[in-house]
Amino acid sequence: MSTSTAAPPTVVNFTVDGRQLSAPPGTLLIDACKRAGIEIPAFCYYEGYSLQAACRMCLVEVEKMPKLQTACTLPVMEGMIVRSETEQIHKARKGTLEFLLTNHPLDCPVCDKGGECELQDMVFRYGAGESRFTEIKNHEPERQWSPVVFYDPARCILCYRCVRACNEGMGVGALGVTNRGVVSEIAPNMVDHLDCDECGACIDICPVGALTSNTYRYKTRPWEMQHVGTVCTHCSNGCKTTLGVRNDEIVRGNNRDRSGINGEFLCVKGRYGFDVSTNEERVTSPMIRINGKLEAVSWSKALGFVAEKFRSVSTAGGSFGVVAGPHLTNEELFYLQKFTRAGLKTSNLDHARSGDLVTLLDALSGKTDALATSDDCYNTKAALVIGSDLSQQHPFLAFQLRADVRHHKANIYTVTPGPVREAKYSAQSIEVPVGGEFDALRNLTETLKGEQELVILFGDSIKGQRVRDLVEWASGLGIPVKYVCLVDYSNSRGAMDMGVMPNLLPGYEVDPHPGMSLGQMLSHETLDVLWVVGANPLRGKTLASKQAFVVTQTMFLEETSERADVVFPSASAYEKNGTVTNVTGQVQRLKAAVRTMGAKTDLEICGLLAKELGLAVEIGVWSHDVVFKEIHKSVRGYNVPLPILITGGAAATNPVNGRVAVDVRIEDIQSAGDTLFTSGELGRYSKLLTSVPEFPGALYKR
């Protein structure tokens, strides 16, 4: 035997329809053709999931192969000569369609999928309009499997896409196929209903209208909607969601165009959590407390009243406290902090903090390229999750890790206080109570030293000194390590970046005049004004100051607004333009999808208040574009390429690399511990999220 072996070829040359093509070895013919702009139709094949070869639509002719071959399972080979459209292929595909249509009802005029149905497109192309079958079609009535998912067996073409998406993509495995032959159908895991994530991935991936969603079914046709690409407003992962809007109403959310960081991934919140904006409990008019009761007043009266109060407290040297919500846009947060610091001359400014990024940045001082993005979670060779039920609290990051395991055979390690879904495919899962993480980490040290690289995702149990300990421990591994500090909500990260903290200015510059933190404000007995923008700090907490004049900007009359003297109706994130920054520091654009009568964006409300107080010139124009320009120019790390943002992409911010020398009050850092079905203040008002049987769910239980 020869000792020298030829290096494996890095490229394979082949011919499709007379065109010379090349692709890396191992590429599937269907993918190679797609990249060259040659479409090979397929129902069962789906990029990223396992191969099925069930539908027989992708049949192609390959020279020297006697029968037609399925392009979805055939890797390209050197010298292969392929024809993708010949009379024989046409006939085969037409025959396949004729078979699929033997039991498929022709109810396209009422089917949700009509207009964007892959079967419809194929029949249109190959023209299997007539059938030789004379038998009566098998018909089964449709079934409701959950408040979200409906299944119509007659429309199902058994491509198994939903089964694989649920099993492989989501790691749930709630769908299967039961029975055989002409009577086989998709089955849910609980015999007649589903116990799952209710994410709706199965509905989106269905090439026909067999799986339909309760929020969208029979409501509209795809071509009657406007499609608005924006960012999901719930958790911090920052998934892009494309909202289908008809007559100023959001009727569906999905991301079939695969724009954004998340591709087609969305969880139940991203697909269905938009109904918060149409909840009838929404505040639609400014209100002032008159004789102990909140009464609707005009905008000018409410703004004048608040401005008057602010002015008098300011003149008398009184104290202000400002609390911002983690769902506001970067522009709103930046404007609000400027208002507070430059206008109200105080740094009593905070938000509900859910992760200790500040200490992490300080601990990483001098290290470059040490913060992971969501792409890193998909590409890394190893990942370590500490103190988070990732698939519930950060569903998209968990999806990335699952895909990383499937596609790159990555090793996942978890150190959590209870069972997590990641354990099913992890290299090692350790359950330790909160506080014992470092013992578990020490046990993992030797194993991890053998990895080539590592992404560490850590939750709120690692804060303060423990963050420094973690960084020190990871430095000792001798491999490149990147970090993700997990935070709760859609713009929790942005709130920190924009300096909505008592001791840090935008871009993590130390505030020379630090103010009170959220906890300190609430317990301050003589606080004069508490201004709450898009948050509910009084849920389960009390305000120590009896004299405080409380102003809220809110969508709903929650606990804080019940204590408020003035309430302004604010817009939801589906009604706003601006930007938000996700947990991995990627900034993306929000696009207003609908308008809601009565409500104004928080930016506009703050701007109008500034104008009323005569501060408008100093604080600036309250237009999101203008404020973003200022952020782009002045906030460290936000000098991102604008074309990426404008085209709806995610631009990685580059946070400070240097000391952030401030004291972090770790008692102020606490994750809300939302499950897959809760979403803090917003989730309470989503009827769909609260209607699924899995609600509210529990962390470390599933």
Add this chain to the structure above:
Amino acid sequence: MTFTPETEQKLQAIWSRYPAGRKRSAVIPMLMYAQDETGQVTQEMIAEVAKRCEVTPLQVEEVVGYYSMLNKQKMGKHHVQVCTNIACLLMGGEELWHHTTKRLGIGHKQVTADGLISLEEVECAGACSWAPCVVDGYEYHHHMTIEKLDQLLDSIENKVQ
């Protein structure tokens, strides 16, 4: 769920044949043995097999739905399968089938009132060389004729009396 010691022994034997991580391969034989004991596949049984074979109950459910030899409804003490696929059909399988249904008064996948015999029309029992073929439980009866079939059914009925 607990099984009789004999069934349990069989289940253990088949289960231990597969290495860790590949226990799912034991799903079909385990279901067969378990079904032999009770005459049907129950939800409880599905859950038990799923647990032992490290798969979800739904995955076991898929197998049960796919294979016609696994029955969710209770079958008779003797499950008689008559093949009417091509080879047996040519050799008189269909006549055998009609004769059996007439004699027992039951049809495909039905059970006699006393729960003694259930009937199934099967697609190829894998004994074409000796067609027509009738299977009673795991027992094959080759070159069947109506007379021989009657004798078989008589013996089943007499055995009990």
